Amino acid sequence: MVSAIASGQGKTTTTAALARKLVRLGKTVRIFKTGPDFIDPMILERACGFPVYSLDLWMVGQADSQAMLADAALSADVILIEGVMGLYDGNPSSADLARTFGVSVVAVLDASAMAQTVGAIALGLRDFGPVNLVGVIANRVASEGHAHMVAEAMRDIPLLGSLMRQEQVLPERHLGLVLPDEVSHIDALLDRMADQLSLDIEAWNALPLTTFSTPVESSVNRKAVGTPLQGKTIAIARDAAFAFLYPANLQVLAELGAALVFFSPLANETIPPQADALYLPGGYPELHAEALTQADQWLAAVRDAHAAGMPMWAECGGMMALTEGLTDQSGRHWPMAGLLRGQVVMQQRLAALGGQAWSSTEHATDHAFSLRGHTFHYSRFETTLIPIAHTHKQRDGAQGEAVYQHGNLKASYFHAYFPSDPAMTASLFLTEAR
Incomplete structure (x- = not known):
């Protein structure tokens, strides 16, 4: 699960960049979106090439959410679940969903106005629930030196990657992101975001696997x-x-x-x-x-x-x-x-x-x-x-x-x-x- 401390941290941008990067590395990537949403899934579909379905313990239900995850796991190399709002916000929250299905969490943290404090926030996110927080992707990093300072403060939580500040970002309006068909050169933008995502492939490949069984009561x-x-x-x-x-x-x-x-x-x-x-x-x-x-x-x-x-x-x-x-x-x-x-x-x-x-x-x-x-x-x-x-x-x-x-x-x-x-x-x- 790709989550954060709040909305506006760059979850969708990071999830899209990560998905596109993994696809370009030859992986089959499926993405789900936590909670009700229409626009983010359109962007994420362009990033991975598959329709993006909602997961939600209340609206969708646990059985159908589990069935969709199990079905995706049969063909995908990687499943990404973009969280909603902050990790612990809402009832049920993204953390509730992650714990229900035993899904590891990667936190996207906006590092633009901080450095070592990213480590403190990561520890708090992990321990408050707790959740199985397996890594952090630092967003809006100013330089390699900035990313290095963040990495040094992470203690036992690995910095999986960093995404540099974007000159061109996914545009927004009053209900959220602009529809992908309205963004000129959307695929070029997604490729550029993937190029700018520095990902520790060895650490990524070492993340724990999750097993999903198909619930008999689904549907x-x-x-x-x-x-x-x-x-x-x-x-x-x-x-x-x-x-x-x-x-x-x-x-x-x-x-x-x-x-x-x-x-x-x-x-x-x-x-x-x-x-x-x-x-x-x-x-x-x-x-x-x-x-x-x-x-x-x-x-x-x-x-x-x-x-x-x-x-x-x-x-x-x-x-x-x-x-x-x-x-x-x-x-x-x-x-x-x-x-x-x-x-x-x-x-x-x-x-x-x-x-x-x-x-x-x-x-x-x-x-x-x-x-x-x-x-x-x-x-x-x-x-x-x-x-x-x-x-x-x-x-x-x-x-x-x-x-x-x-x-x-x-x-x-x-x-x-x-x-x-x-x-x-x-x-x-x-x-x-x-």
Whole structure:
């Protein structure tokens, strides 16, 4: 596990540089991301060449997390797990995940404003939990002499490598890193980062191995549901405005029997004619509001599909694009599709962040559904619509995001992790009985 004392230490940069360096050394590298995240996995996928799935003891569950690790271990030479926030932050934390699966931890520590103190921080990170901290990678090192001072202070924790200060870094915006397709020469940048990562290969190769067994209970919930979406085709928006898609969500929809087709509202593409349902994931509609406003074919298609009763699930950015209008961070107002009464207003402060679950007994026979996921947004939805339900916050069970319905359209700021409840997932894409 690649972790740190906090966000902003360079975990993603270091994980990407390390993965690309190992790939160039002939290794097969698989990467996982701790907790809910969409953007970091896109960068890490470019670095290693494989889809990056989430691991999380609450949202994903221990059994499915273990099953994914065990499956990756069958073919990979190296598995990297990028942590979230600081090593011990959150419940469950990255440290909890590492201890649950016996995974060693490598700490990325920003050495730009210190030298020997890096050693003290490393000892504290190891002993507080404790965790099996097997090494440190010093980030933003100024020179070889600086790296040498850090190494001398490490005592019994090896300095596995160091990464020099970057003239060109992975750019960021309000929800995190910029999407990789928006970064010119992203692969050249990843190669440059790998070149600048000084790695002690002998020490790296001496790290302890971890064994993963496949849990017998994994995915039982999924298999019991069957294929209720058999014969259905789901159209999924996928472009820079609608980019926040868990690979596991797509996998579950396919396992439920659905055929998946993709299209781009930003390119003014209509909903594919064979579609029986629509999935609008989150993303950055606020950055592409002008293009969405001018996408007349897309707007006409989604309005017609809604009027015809097509089942639709729109989450976060997908919901924002279906409201009457959006005011961006510059104060400019843009009309949207108008299927949901109300206006979205971007704000400077974070509006909501954290794990949430949507429970329902609406379709249950012998159990209540609980679709898990998270929320993370900087906008507010000003509406007179009455929610059909609310999610509940993971931390304390308090009321979370509103879930709205208009016809066969359901929408929320809530980002759903479909594998957590395949039955409820399937219900989002089926026409409700009248």
